[in-house]
Amino acid sequence: xxxxxxxxxxxxxxxxxxxxxxxxxxxxxxxxxxxxxxxxxxxxxxxxxxxxxxxxxxxxxxxxxxxxxxxxxxxxxxxxxxxxxxxxxxxxxxxxxxxxxxxxxxxxxxxxxxxxxxxxxxxxxxxxxxxxxxxxxxxxxxxxxxxxxxxx
Numbered sequence: 001x002x003x004x005x006x007x008x009x010x011x012x013x014x015x016x017x018x019x020x021x022x023x024x025x026x027x028x029x030x031x032x033x034x035x036x037x038x039x040x041x042x043x044x045x046x047x048x049x050x051x052x053x054x055x056x057x058x059x060x061x062x063x064x065x066x067x068x069x070x071x072x073x074x075x076x077x078x079x080x081x082x083x084x085x086x087x088x089x090x091x092x093x094x095x096x097x098x099x100x101x102x103x104x105x106x107x108x109x110x111x112x113x114x115x116x117x118x119x120x121x122x123x124x125x126x127x128x129x130x131x132x133x134x135x136x137x138x139x140x141x142x143x144x145x146x147x148x149x150x151x152x
Contacts, residue, residue: 037106051076057077091109
């Protein structure tokens with residue numbers, strides 16, 4: 001919570017702006033919380049490393065409660081998030097139960113910079129089977145799958 005206070009004739013306006021910023025920051029932090037990807041009714045951890053810069057780049061790490069280790073992915077997602085990765089840009093990143101199976105899936109638009117798409121590295125195609133810039137993470141039958149998808 002921000003503890004800034006402004007005094008003077010514009011203090012109400014500034015206080016209102018600060019309150020709105022606090023709410024947006026809180027919503028952003030809460031967006032990734034309580035997401036159950038593996039279906040065990042426990043929240044799985046979704047986090048991002050940010051490389052810095054105005055538009056670049058986020059890499060995701062997952063820690064599923066049914067797995068013993070963190071899973072870090074090489075996929076880069078374009079930046080632009082003000083307070084951390086959240087549901088602001090539905091065409092870049094979303095967490096929801098797309099297939100209505102009771103488990104959240106993760107949609108990501110990868111290998112893009114400033115809205116331009118780049119080729120998917122061949123090593124990602126070999127390792128993950130993906131060929132497009134739009135992928136979906138889905139936990140099915142005890143396994144986390146990454147696959148190509150369309151924009152949901």
